[in-house]
Amino acid sequence: MKAAGKLSGFPEFLPAERHVELAVLDHLRRVFELHGFANIETRAVEPLETLLRKGEIDKEVYAVRRLHADESETAQLALHFDLTVPFARYVVENAGHLQFPFRRYQIQKVWRGERPQAGRFREFTQADIDIVGDGSLPFHFDVEVARVMAEALAGLPIPGLSMTLQVSNRKVLEGFYLGLGIAEPTAVMQVIDKLDKLPADAIAELLAEQGLSDEQAQACLALAEIRTTDTSFVERVRALGVEHPMLEEGLAELESVIAGCATVEGVTVTADLRIARGLDYYTGTVFETRVAEHPQLGSICSGGRYDQLASDGKRTYPGVGLSIGVSRLLSTLTTSGVTATRPVPSAVLVAVNDEESRAQSDAVAQRLRARGIACEVAPAAQKFGKQIRFAERRGIPFVWFVTEDGDQVKDIRSGDQVTADPDVWTPPETDLRPQVTQKETPA
């Protein structure tokens, strides 16, 4: 088959970068499972109408259809564009078999027909955690998911990322707007959500179009400017002199999250009242995450509380969760020089003396593998210099020589060669598996 050429928006990694991705996914899995999250996967497709019901996304959906579908196949399917909608469907479908509060993590590809650009792909991997309750879900889970995700982000095996988890609360914003006498707080929130993309005076104009007075608009912008790494944001909001019961409730909730994250290390957690999240299904806590070194990526981890994550008409399932844009995060690899120390798992290349004795080399390899040491046997019984160069080209650090009077293993970086027993010898821990490393400092 001939090469088909790359497809824009559908990135593929070479083995070394894929190793970094696997290291990231393994780390996330470990943290999520330590916190009691069970893994699930959902099918890649959903009925189109399920996806479109979430609105605003229809232009981005990939429809799926058998090339020679029968007349009878009327169900229109499409690829899922996130993991939240399928999860909500899964919860309702399997509610009788799940124990609530149900905590799950899910790491899968999703597809969106977006215009490809920096960090935006048409196929990409998301890693989600959510906790969902049956009927109700105590607020302390908002604090917990924030802490779990902060721990997960802080421990990512990628050097050179300074991350800030920005927390806000829709009740603070909505309560504040209601306290200002604004009739349609949701519309205002959607305008404020654009503060990232538009300057403050353009936002003020949009707010005026919503019928806000100059004073109201200035108060909204003043609220959006509040950003603290501790709970002092509460006083700063109060200083704006607006009062509303919903505002009070939101401030107490946001204070709990920020106070609950005080012990988090490695990630900065801030209360940031500019964060509104445009989507209308969030009902309280909302999260976004910025990487200081890569502002162009936007948020690499977002989420929040939905009082109605899912419903079957009779029962309602509130949830709170966060989603990491793994592919977006990994899109930085290409410029940062972060890669693996070698593109193959093998720590050892077992040399072959001649094709007749290949079985002996195979046997040595098998004994090393029995003790967890990844290795491969040389593809051809060439001169040893050529076999060593074969290992060198793949970054395999050790070459093993099978000899009559005791085997030898050579560290081809230092040239050190020692007598070794395949049932005893072990490479240094850092050579056992490929490690994530940074080739050069980015400019």
Added chain:
Amino acid sequence: MKAAGKLSGFPEFLPAERHVELAVLDHLRRVFELHGFANIETRAVEPLETLLRKGEIDKEVYAVRRLHADESETAQLALHFDLTVPFARYVVENAGHLQFPFRRYQIQKVWRGERPQAGRFREFTQADIDIVGDGSLPFHFDVEVARVMAEALAGLPIPGLSMTLQVSNRKVLEGFYLGLGIAEPTAVMQVIDKLDKLPADAIAELLAEQGLSDEQAQACLALAEIRTTDTSFVERVRALGVEHPMLEEGLAELESVIAGCATVEGVTVTADLRIARGLDYYTGTVFETRVAEHPQLGSICSGGRYDQLASDGKRTYPGVGLSIGVSRLLSTLTTSGVTATRPVPSAVLVAVNDEESRAQSDAVAQRLRARGIACEVAPAAQKFGKQIRFAERRGIPFVWFVTEDGDQVKDIRSGDQVTADPDVWTPPETDLRPQVTQKETPA
């Protein structure tokens, strides 16, 4: 959102069964990496024409298109139906960055619009290994992939599977047919490939339709009956009195594979000359794998040698590999009662005395996690009996009580309760993580 209902052919697991799937995938990954196979993933979509070039599959392909595609988006895309076609494209596309022989494993979902039936899905997971050379690939890699896959299958963490890896060689069949004076050996091979589904006399009729004499047809059927667990098949073929250079070459190759697998344990390896593999791109060794307890599944692991896995017109890349039908294998879980000891990762539930002291319980949980013990904190400060029942319903074996004068941990199965320090106490190894188990013996 309301429940959308299940889609036939798109299976989804509950968390306990998903744990079994993860255990299977972890095991496969470990074996493949120990043998030096690097992981890659390819995008889910390929240009439709790339997929259709492989022929015979067009009815099964799922076409993919943005719901509101621009006029300009003429490239027709479809979901991949296997991992071989995308891998071949990847090899050609990235040849300059890969070291040959390139050994990779790939574990991903694939999609086919087949009619759903036992073990046949529209979305399913495959786990592939392949070794691909640049220009040439020594035959000993055929032996190696057979051994790696046999080791992978033998170690699967699923009880109650008796597997037979059936090996054949297209050169044996084609050489034999040519030696018989048959003009179109490929057509005969495709008929013989149906021996699974049709009785011998129906096959004989089909062979007659191909213009074979009764004697030729009987010789073909006699060859197909040869099946040995050692290399004695060579003599039995020779006893049929047919001679051809290609037959000799094939017998020598197949003998190498069977002899090379003599040390394999846990999986039966047989030379089985009924195995032909219908697809026309195989050129030598071919593999299929049956599970004695589940004959209706057909082959759960198939593959072989392609002398032209990929080509860019100038360079040719021969390959040899095998593909496990993971979903097909796991479809047996529903009837075999194989599941996980619990549906959650948590080994410990940390009880909460009252909501005011939740932070203390959180701190204990964090100390346990720091030593790799998965745990969760009780969702509500209910009576301890209720908290214990909460753990019981999820199969969490231990409940931790935070008290003024030293913490206590209770094994809720035995009722044993001991004083414990969260920086020291460790659950038994078998309780640390969920284990794969069999609930009841299948009928």
